[in-house]
Amino acid sequence: MEPNNDFEIFLVATPGLEAPLHAEAVEQGFADTKPVPGGVTCRGSWPEVWRANLCLRGANKVLVRLGGFPAVHLAQLDKRARKFPWAEFLRPDVPVKVEATSRKSRIYHAGAARQRIEVAITETLGAPVSSDAAVRVLLRIEKDLCTFSIDSSGEPLHKRGHKPAVAKAPMRETMAAMFLRECGFDGSEPVLDPMCGSGTFVIEAAEIALGLRPGRSRSFAFENLPSFDPNAWSSMRQQQPLAKPDVVFHGSDRNSGAIEASTKNADRAGVADFTMFQTRSVSDIKPPSDAAGLVIVNPPYGARIGDEKRLRSVYGSLGKVLQTKFKGWRIGIVTSNAGLARSTRLPLLPPGPIVDHGGTKIRLYQTGVLT
Known part of the structure; x- marks a missing residue:
């Protein structure tokens, strides 16, 4: 032993x-x-x-x-x-x-x-x-x-405990946080998700920037074990480093229900003051700040919602808007379909490893800084 x-x-x-x-x-x-x-x-x-x-x-x-x-x-x-x-x-x-x-x-x-x-x-x-x-x-x-x-966890850790409202085909919080890390995000730059769904990327980005701990709102299985010390745990939970970022994290979506869900979720997570959500279509997006940052997006992919032919034009118009309006920004696109990623016509770097998203094989496609 x-x-x-x-x-x-x-x-x-x-x-x-x-x-x-x-x-x-x-x-x-x-x-x-x-x-x-x-x-x-x-x-x-x-x-x-x-x-x-x-x-x-x-x-x-x-x-x-x-x-x-x-x-x-x-x-x-x-x-x-x-x-x-x-x-x-x-x-x-x-x-x-x-x-x-x-x-x-x-x-x-x-x-x-x-x-x-x-x-x-x-x-x-x-x-x-x-x-x-x-x-x-x-x-x-x-x-x-x-x-x-x-x-020791009990419920899976992507269940942060402060996100009731979920849009369809959600990105898990644990995955969103790791994709942000893979994109080099450290909390110091603005982030925009132009198809934000229930706001996962935006809320995770704000929490990272604020130094909020992901498990702060929930309970865990280890609290039922003989080794558990409630006083030591209580003092560990209280040591909350809180940075005040001078950037705001933005999400938009053409679906007003998604924006409503995102706003609620950000409020529940305690990041409402550092996030902004707006109803707008992809063709209407523009840089939310003078400082360049990261656009990260998990667009629909054929296996999930919608068909590939229609999606090619969605990816195409996304790529066009990003190429023309987002000079100086970096882009991260999470999708299951290399062809769809390429139809953005963005200067993509070699893709990241294959990631298993509930049985769908997805990858992160990134660009360097757009010029």
């Missing part, structure tokens, strides 16, 4: 966005960070687990590796699971949900393995098992090695 104060922590990334999450974790001072497929590993104590949930904009979940043992059959798994120090990690009065996966192992039946762990936890600790429990214990059996982790 690892000592109780130093765990391997696994930060779950959106596939394709491991690199910016790694950069963010390094910037935030997490120890021994290493990008791996599907996320980033680092090391730390329970307070570091809390801090990862509170502060990291790009992580979808924060999993804590509790330890493990080898097992080649169910009876052995059963015996060793009963000796595992569950009381260090789980409370007897808090329900748990167990999930199991198995690959390249002699214990190949994940469902049977899960049942053995459930029984071990209820009989040695007394904690009830429930399919909708907030606390999830994850068993991974790989090459006969059983590893236990706990999901």
